[in-house]
Amino acid sequence: MDEERLFEAARTGKIDVLQDLLAKNPLILTDVALSCSRETPLHVAVKAGQLDFAHQIIQHKPEFAGEMNMDGYRPLDIAVITGNTDIVSRLLKIEEFQICRLPGKDQRTPLHYAAVNGRVEIISELISTCPDSITDVTVYGETALHLAVKNNQFQAFFVLIDWLEKLKQRALINFKDCDGNSVLHLATARRQYNSLELLVGENNIFSGVLEVNAKNSKGLSAMDILDIVMENPNDMQIRKILQKAAEKSPSSSNNYIAKEKQNDLTEEPLKDWFKYFKFQRQRDSPSNTRNVLLVVAALIATVSFQAGVEPPSSLAEHKNTQADTSNISPPPSSIPPPSEHPAATAIVPIVSALLGHTEANPYLFLFGNSIALAASLSIIIYLTGEFPFQRELLISIFAMMFTYGYSVHGLIEEDWISNAIVAVAFVLPYAVRWLPRWMNKAWKWWRGPPTSQSNQANRV
Structure with missing residues (x-):
């Protein structure tokens, strides 16, 4: 009950209540310090701007000036932030300890708070009282100069620069x-x-x-x-x-x-x-690089998927031409007959297209477009590893690959060939990345651990 009256008196500045409480219990301020309260009466008085009450508290309990509240602020920090120059001047007169250099939240000192809030007069008073405070840094390595620039406090920055020259601390500008x-x-x-x-x-x-x-x-x-x-x-x-x-x-x-x-x-x-x-x-930075790669991969995936769903008109005309001439006995084709093996089935039309056979042009388009889609989707999978909703993202990517394969079904008359091409194209980007690693591991496993003779030979 008495503690509640004490804090209310600090808020309203009633010194007579403070005197009555001290007369009743001379150790009431010590009891408050031991009660693990969120803050001291001096914090409350400084917040409320009660200079006379704060002066009385300092006279009876100067140690309160060095106490931090639950938010990491000392009374001087609060006075600096609120711009109460009178309370700042009174607190700086405490000679028990160097209060102007006591670090608080994030290792910030009162000078740091003055720079952040642009308290020009307080900056000069703090540095004149404690010149070494201009060299103090926060937990992030920031001086008062850094904080003034970061918070666009030009007047505070100008005053700090002037003090650097007065204190012959110009080299601090390179910190x-x-x-x-x-x-x-x-x-x-x-x-x-x-x-x-x-x-x-x-x-x-x-x-x-x-x-x-x-x-x-x-x-x-x-x-x-x-x-x-x-x-x-x-x-x-x-x-x-x-x-x-x-x-x-x-x-x-x-x-x-x-x-x-x-x-x-x-x-x-x-x-x-x-x-x-x-x-x-x-x-x-890795995060910026990842973002750029994700944007590029998403763009490639979008373009290649759209090209598969709506192929160029020349391919559609090519297919219609093949359908119109399907009843006519074709001349001997220059394309080699496909092998029964799926990989060979997919490779033969592609090689034929590269050699200039017009009959195989749709295969070349399908293979290149599928490679672009699969490679871009694999990049997205790698870059989104351990992301939130990773499982849902993988499901959507694989579903997209399935719908792409279904949409290109029928693009070419020989559907089984197009399916083989899409399958090879989807596997190839992953094989290029992981197959060398697996082969290297298999080679090391097959060779086994090095023998003692080989170790001696290597030493020689």
Whole structure:
């Protein structure tokens, strides 16, 4: 009951109630600390903006200033987020411990929260009270500079840059987060012209210090990121700023950015573009690569399935011509008679088509189209492994293959040949991938474990 009155007094700022409770039980604040409460009365007073009540709590129990609530916030964190400069100033006067550097949720300090929320006055007060706090990083390797850029707080970023110069900590501008991104990478990705002008403009303070050509964990420089996020002609101004900064960088002679000044992108050799857009394991994320492959495979599957359901008109005319001449005794055919073996049955018409026999043209179309469908569906199966509803997805894919085979049934007069071609085409993509592995395993099993004599021979 007394604890409820204490928290209500903290919310409303009734100091007289606090005094009565302390007179009745001098250890009531300690009892609250031991009660595993969600938060302390100081948290409540700071949230409510009750400066005088918070001052009384600090006098009687200064340890509350370092306590975190269930959400991972300390009283100073809450005061910074809400922008209550008076409470911030009062809390910073506590000398028992360095409260301005105590990490909270995600290892964030009050300076980090000030940068996220753009509290310019509080940033200056925090750094002037505790200069080393500007070097603190979150659990994700972010400094206050990173957070200011990520949250588009330009004024906060400007104040932090000014403090870097005052504290002679300019090298901190090159600090990278857990993704390898410096402040320059982040500002470029968000196309923050003002921030980039401050970093690499003509009047910047980081000349000779800022690593303009640095790359993140994906192997991307600031210019590479700009190539990806560029959306409108106004972004060309950012490119010019980066190019000028790259020319002044010590490593510009070996960097792609500096070369762009001499060679316009539209005039680069095609081989450079091919190399640039090739898959690079360090640059391209697996999830993005998988998404691209899924889109391409789905497109190929759609086109090939539609071509099988509605074949070209030339094939239909070819079939009608064969039907009209079926009653006439045909001349000796140049196509070899099919073998009784299914594989040979499927291969003979295909080889005949490749040799130019017009009678076998439908077989060549059917084989190529079926290969495209089967290969694209196999890619989809591989890339969706262990996805939710994997069983339902496999059922739908195999049902699609069945309906495709049924739809092409009758495309060619000799249905048994077309069925054999479709069967071979559907098995071939899987055989190409898995057969070498199975053969390798079978070869190792057949050879057995290496003998001691062979081991000695290998050593010699």
